[in-house]
Amino acid sequence: MDVEESIRENSNTDVRNPIFLDRGDVAALLSFPSLINHLQFSLPLVSTSIQSPLRQNFPINPCSSLLLMPSWSTSPSLPFIGVKIVTSFPQNSARNLPGINASYVLFDSSTGQTLSMMDGTEITLWRTACVSALAAKYLVRQDAEVLVMIGAGSLASYLISAHLAAIPSLKKVVVWNRTAKKAQDLAKEMEEGESGSVSFQHGECLDEVVAMADVVSCATRSEIPLVRGKLLKAGAHLDLVGSFNHSMRECDDEAIGRGRVFVDNEAALVESGELVGAFDRGVISRGDIGGTLLDLIKGDKVGRSSSDEVTVFKSVGSAVVDILTAQLVYETRLIEV
Known part of the structure; x- marks a missing residue:
């Protein structure tokens, strides 16, 4: 039936x-x-x-x-x-x-x-993770191998699993969290539940793991920028999930300025601390936004345009x-x- x-x-x-x-x-x-x-x-x-x-x-x-x-x-x-x-x-x-x-x-x-x-x-956990992973299909390099997960809260395991489903080239996942024990526990949990050839580990130095990443996914409530744009390597993709008000920022202005920025929907332009702050400080304008997730799916906007381009996806969720x-x-x- x-x-x-x-x-x-x-x-x-x-x-x-x-x-x-x-x-x-x-x-x-x-x-x-x-x-x-x-x-x-x-x-x-x-x-x-x-x-x-x-x-x-x-x-x-x-x-x-x-x-x-x-x-x-x-x-x-x-x-x-x-x-x-x-x-x-x-x-x-x-x-x-x-x-x-x-x-x-x-x-x-x-x-x-x-x-x-x-x-x-x-x-909420499933749809948030899958929105990020769907955007990654259009924005991540086809040869991406290293995913860095910043944050080890309830959403982190969903984001990891969703990205692994969307990006078959991934070979390594590195988890970083302010509380190292939580990062260790999540990496161990994911390794035990993953039957494929992906390796899992935790990172101690945030700057070092960001610099090695092909994909960085952030799910924190940080009000202090965690990802420094100058450390993102050429061709990296930055996924920002955590912030939902103006006081929250998971990356600095340089990350936004270096990247070609896409959003899940127009609400991100008025709710995201990273974007609202960047607009206010003149780092980028609304006209610099590459498009929405729907634009990418429909082909109205081109996603990644080169292997060296840095891409950013900011989501705030929607009904x-x-x-x-x-x-x-x-x-x-x-x-x-």
């Missing part, structure tokens, strides 16, 4: 029981190649049909907040309404609890019925890739039932 038949069969009943998918369920229904391919195929088809209002942020108390990120589509190939619900409780670190928790709710856009409730944190990821999870679940 294919996806369309499954959806029609479910639609024949007046009431559909929502499918509850926890973190493990979501992970089991996704693979990095499948999600990368789904985003690459679907974004050009549905990008103009998806409505994504600005996320709403409601303060719960001086430290905590509730965020709502809705989206919906008028395309027959994406008959859904989706809402990601996120709570931010930074004080949870003192309680040994996660500071960010999220749920994703998927509705039928023709009836309004609830179709599924999913772990929103897992949705569009959230709903596409939720679509793949839900439809894969229907097929497997």
Whole structure:
């Protein structure tokens, strides 16, 4: 039974029981190649049909907040309404609890019925990593061998796995983190879970590992630039994931100035600390931005233009890739039932 038949069969009943998918369920229904391919195929088809209002942020108390990120589509190939619900409780670190928790709710856009409730944190981790990896397919040198992962938090393993799926030439992964033990642990964990010929190690000197990298992926909340542009070797690709406000910066102005910069969507131009700061300081202008991920996929903008060019990709996330990821999870679940 294919996806369309499954959806029609479910639609024949007046009431559909929502499918509850926890973190493990979501992970089991996704693979990095499948999600990368789904985003690459679907974004050009549905990008103009998806409505994504600005996320709403409601303060719960001086430290905590509730965020709502809705989206919906008028395309027959994406008959859904989706809402990601996120709570931010930074004080949870003192309680040994996660500071960010999220749920994703998927509705039928023709009836309004609830179709599924999913772990929103897992949705975010997968889509963030796969957006970066998809951009890398257009921006990374075909002979790239060394990936440096800066940061060893929850997103790091997803970014590593997604890049390995998108860049088959990679042979070595080096993990760096301010807390060396976390970098060591992640490198060991990845090595134990990787069945291919890729080697994993941790790096102690950040400047040294950046200088050896063909691809640098950053997933931190740093407010002090970590990647120094002068150390990026010719032909390197820099992937920036962590910053989402003006005070956060994962690289310096020289990295932005040296690179040909692409973004996941236009929101990065007003949210990213690296880019907003570079605009304000006259390092680059908005007109210097090479394009968006959608531009790359559609071929409206050329990605890497030479083997020596430094490329930069900055992502801040969007409800569009959230709903596409939720679509793949839900439809894969229907097929497997």
